[in-house]
Amino acid sequence: MVEENKVNHTVEHLFRSEYGKVVSILTHKYGTAHLEQIEDVAQEAFIKAMQVWAYKSIPDNPTGWLYMVANNSLLDHLRRDQKIAFQETENLNILSEGEKIVDLVLDDTITDSQLQMIFACCHPSLSKEYQIVLSLKLIGGFSNKELADALLKKEEAVAKSFTRAKKKFRDDVKMLKIPVEMGLQSRLFQVLQVIYLMFSEGYAVTSGSQMIKKDICYEALRLALLLRENKYCRHPNLEALIALMCFHASRFDARIDEKGELVTLEHHDRTKYDQNLIRIGIGHLENAGTKDRMPSNYHLEAARSFYHSTANDFASTDWGNVLYLYDVQLKMHYSPILALNRLVAYKKVKGAVKTMEELLVLEQKTDFKDTELYYAVKAEILSQLQQPEAQKEVLKKAISLCGNMVVKKHYEKKLALIK
Amino acid sequence: MSNFLYLFRGGDDAFDKLSQEEKQAHMEVWGEWMGGLQEQGKLIDGLPLDKDGKVVHDRGEVVTNGPYAEGAEMVGGYLIVKAKNMEEAVEISKGCPIFDYEGSFVEVREILTMEP
Numbered sequence: 010m011v012e013e014n015k016v017n018h019t020v021e022h023l024f025r026s027e028y029g030k031v032v033s034i035l036t037h038k039y040g041t042a043h044l045e046q047i048e049d050v051a052q053e054a055f056i057k058a059m060q061v062w063a064y065k066s067i068p069d070n071p072t073g074w075l076y077m078v079a080n081n082s083l084l085d086h087l088r089r090d091q092k093i094a095f096q097e098t099e100n101l102n103i104l105s106e107g108e109k110i111v112d113l114v115l116d117d118t119i120t121d122s123q124l125q126m127i128f129a130c131c132h133p134s135l136s137k138e139y140q141i142v143l144s145l146k147l148i149g150g151f152s153n154k155e156l157a158d159a160l161l162k163k164e165e166a167v168a169k170s171f172t173r174a175k176k177k178f179r180d181d182v183k184m185l186k187i188p189v190e191m192g193l194q195s196r197l198f199q200v201l202q203v204i205y206l207m208f209s210e211g212y213a214v215t216s217g218s219q220m221i222k223k224d225i226c227y228e229a230l231r232l233a234l235l236l237r238e239n240k241y242c243r244h245p246n247l248e249a250l251i252a253l254m255c256f257h258a259s260r261f262d263a264r265i266d267e268k269g270e271l272v273t274l275e276h277h278d279r280t281k282y283d284q285n286l287i288r289i290g291i292g293h294l295e296n297a298g299t300k301d302r303m304p305s306n307y308h309l310e311a312a313r314s315f316y317h318s319t320a321n322d323f324a325s326t327d328w329g330n331v332l333y334l335y336d337v338q339l340k341m342h343y344s345p346i347l348a349l350n351r352l353v354a355y356k357k358v359k360g361a362v363k364t365m366e367e368l369l370v371l372e373q374k375t376d377f378k379d380t381e382l383y384y385a386v387k388a389e390i391l392s393q394l395q396q397p398e399a400q401k402e403v404l405k406k407a408i409s410l411c412g413n414m415v416v417k418k419h420y421e422k423k424l425a426l427i428k
Numbered sequence: 429m430s431n432f433l434y435l436f437r438g439g440d441d442a443f444d445k446l447s448q449e450e451k452q453a454h455m456e457v458w459g460e461w462m463g464g465l466q467e468q469g470k471l472i473d474g475l476p477l478d479k480d481g482k483v484v485h486d487r488g489e490v491v492t493n494g495p496y497a498e499g500a501e502m503v504g505g506y507l508i509v510k511a512k513n514m515e516e517a518v519e520i521s522k523g524c525p526i527f528d529y530e531g532s533f534v535e536v537r538e539i540l541t542m543e544p
Binding site for chain 2: 056058
């Protein structure tokens with residue numbers, strides 16, 4: 010039974026992993042100007058594969074097969090459009106020799122063109138939204154419907170945003186290349202941010218398809234691991250980001266119960282944590298040491314996530330260290346939302362009375378009138394202070410602000426339990 | 429023992445509507461079925477056919493694009509299978525995954541040989 014699942018898993022992911030490779034290699038070769046046609050031929054190649062492979066068998070080198078088919082039909086399209094000169098086609102045509110498949114589609118070429126695609130999709134001239142949608146579609150091979158299901162958007166909205174993103178991509182990102190040396194680090198940091206946001210989209214608890222959401226998380230992780238393949242991209246922040254994603258992802262299955270309802274960290278069934286991912290995460294965290302000993306936000310979040318993923322239960326979590334990590338991060342990059350999150354750890358260490366005092370201080374600094382998290386945190390404090398009436402009020406406020414059905418249901422359940 | 433030609437007709441609309449994952453899953457089912465025939469030494473040959481094609485009339489005076497017959501009956505692929513007789517050939521065809529697609533059917537025809 011386990012083996013069977015594994016086979017299905019491979020088949021399910023064939024399209025996602027191979028599609029991105031084929032699109033990357035072709036875009037690398039022919040440029041972003043032909044992107045639409047490249048997407049078309051890559052999809053056609055898959056349809057052909059599904060028909061022919063059914064009759065024969067899956068070839069030893071599926072990527073090579075798909076690439077050859079897509080490349081040939083792209084050349085046909087281009088010739089028909091007379092967009093490239095005859096001579097040029099002749100040169101490109103050398104590729105149709107069957108025996109060259111293996112040479113051509115070397116792992117290095119694939120990795121390089123995928124890396125270039127990542128940098129191209131995360132080009133600074135594109136908005137964050139576009140960067141994410143391009144990466145998920147072009148490298149991850151997600152369909153509009155899948156993204157719509159996972160991100161709780163309308164399919165047309167995803168399609169529209171992708172069309173606009175592609176237009177900008179074609180106009181502004183003509184060359185696919187990895188920026189070398191100068192400028193690499195700042196571009197790398199942008200790529201890391203996109204991967205982080207992509208992961209967060211997938212990790213958000215919603216009623217959307219859990220399977221696809223998990224795939225988005227794994228895709229983010231895969232891209233981060235791909236970056237490691239390039240020695241110029243290796244960076245402590247990348248290691249920390251990978252660790253962070255591993256620790257978070259290890260808890261993925263524990264966050265929602267069989268009924269599709271939210272399970273908070275406090276009530277997680279910790280036997281559902283993926284120990285393998287935790288081990289991998291620890292390895293990357295150990296690799297993430299910085300020379301100047303200045304941790305990034307990824308480092309600090311990864312370390313907090315480490316404590317949560319490795320604690321036996323909620324009570325025995327090392328809250329002192331978690332709180333310390335929040336303090337360090339807030340000192341480096343203050344954010345009101347992070348300050349609210351810190352109070353959860355603060356309450357475990359210092360108790361509810363002191364936490365309420367801290368919250369009052371925060372209120373003076375920032376206007377939390379429309380911040381759902383503020384009411385959620387306050388409700389927890391009031392619950393411990395045994396002020397049911399006040400707690401009811403803030404929970405109602407949180408419910409009215411909450412746009413996430415799964416979380417909303419969780420609040421409503423809490424509200425119903427208050428006596 | 430004779431060879432039989434299976435012509436798979438119809439079901440294209442149903443196939444096109446499948447998601448990528450479903451197409452892949454179905455490909456696996458086909459692969460299993462064909463692999464089984466191969467192991468039993470019953471599979472001679474077979475491949476799918478491209479949708480595009482031409483119809484040549486009157487020694488080439490008239491050449492048209494498809495459709496070749498009614499859309500639902502288009503041949504999507506063929507197999508050549510070895511069987512004792514028509515009964516066995518029909519029996520074998522019953523396990524074909526083509527029946528998962530609505531509106532599809534298999535035409536089974538014996539391939540005649542020179543052997544007396």
